[in-house]
Amino acid sequence: MSRIQTKNGTPISRLGFGAMQFGRTADARSAQEMFEACVAAGINHFDTAYSYNGGASEHMLGQILMGRSDDLIIGTKAPNDRPATADNLRAALDESRKRLGIGAVDIYYLHRFDAETPFEETFGTLAEMQSQGAIRYIGVSNFAAWQIMKAQAVCKVIDTQIDACQPMYNLVKRQVEVEILPVCADQDISVCPFSPLGGGLLTGKYTSGAEGRLQEDKVYATRYGQPW
Ligand SMILES: NC(=O)c1ccc[n+]([C@@H]2O[C@H](COP(=O)([O-])OP(=O)(O)OC[C@H]3O[C@@H](n4cnc5c(N)ncnc54)[C@H](OP(=O)(O)O)[C@@H]3O)[C@@H](O)[C@H]2O)c1
Known part of the structure; x- marks a missing residue:
């Protein structure tokens, strides 16, 4: 059972919708139709990223949301083409919130592990954003199990925690079963897998x-x- 809830207290749905094709193979009309079909089916979790389609995915999702997010979980990710420094993270989060038209991002992920920036700086910045109300849950994506544990140790010192992990997981890519799923179960980290249908x-x-x-x-x- 995940700890993640919408702002008004609804638990995150078991299925989530990835908006990576918004602004690429999905135009505004089909994006809107897919969004509405998801909501009608009880899905409240939508995933995007700063880097998807040069920002078009976040922007298109924002146009659909029209500021509505209290009963949804909106996840987005920090840029995957630059280090996760305090300055880069702050600038990117501001841009993502503007594109999405929401005050607080529900799940804010690091899109990938960054070996250059000390975890203290990266996770210290995420904790600060959390205490300012700009993000609600901290996530990591494409992290190895040791990187998750190292980050979690840093988070615990500054009185926060990793809430969500987004690894690749489907019937032909099952590597996460070895270390990542056990570490997430042990640390009470919600797993929001990507590419569940193997693309x-x-x-x-x-x-x-x-x-x-x-x-x-x-x-x-x-x-x-x-x-x-
Ligand atoms: N964190 C990361 O690094 C990362 C990486 C990748 C994805 N993601 C996230 O995960 C989400 C899902 O990823 P994904 O698109 O790779 O996942 P997926 O769910 O494994 O694949 C979706 C694709 O499956 C095909 N499909 C789905 N339903 C179908 C149906 N009924 N009939 C025929 N084909 C069908 C379509 O392929 P075609 O498009 O070929 O028609 C569709 O685009 C993304 O939107 C994104 O939010 C995150």
């Missing part, structure tokens, strides 16, 4: 000859396009 591979569409990201996107072709 489309697990829908079966490719066996029936359909086209998709496995042909069109280099990253996905490398991850999921192997003949086996």
Whole structure:
């Protein structure tokens, strides 16, 4: 059971919706339709990132939200192309909140591990943002288990904690079962996995000859396009 709740106290839904295709393969109209279908199905968790489609994903999600977020969990991520320094994080969070049109980001993730910036600076900044009410929960994505534990130790000293972890996890990518899921269970960290359908591979569409990201996107072709 996750500790994560909306601002008005509703528990996070078991399923979440990733808005990574907003502003890429999804235009404003289909994004709106998908959002509404999710809400009608009881999904209250929406995930995006500063870096998705040059900001278009956050912006499009913000247009749909129109400031509404008290009954939703909006997760976004710090930039994945620069170090997680205090200045970079503050500037990026301000930009994300502007694009999303919300005062507080519910889950704010580090998109990737940054070996250059001391954890004390990075997590100290996140804790400060939390105490100022600009973010509600702290998340990490694409972190190894040792990095999660090291970060958690730093968080505990400054009286906060890692609340959420976003690893890649699906039936053909199960590496997280070895160390990451156990560490999250032990530390009471909610797991919000990405690519649950293997980027489309697990829908079966490719066996029936359909086209998709496995042909069109280099990253996905490398991850999921192997003949086996
Ligand atoms: N933290 C990170 O580093 C990271 C990385 C990647 C993703 N994410 C997050 O996780 C979310 C989901 O990632 P993902 O898009 O890789 O995940 P996914 O859920 O594994 O794949 C979604 C894709 O599956 C295909 N699909 C889904 N339902 C289908 C259906 N009924 N029939 C046919 N095809 C269907 C579509 O492929 P086509 O698009 O090919 O049609 C769709 O875009 C993203 O939106 C993002 O929020 C985070």
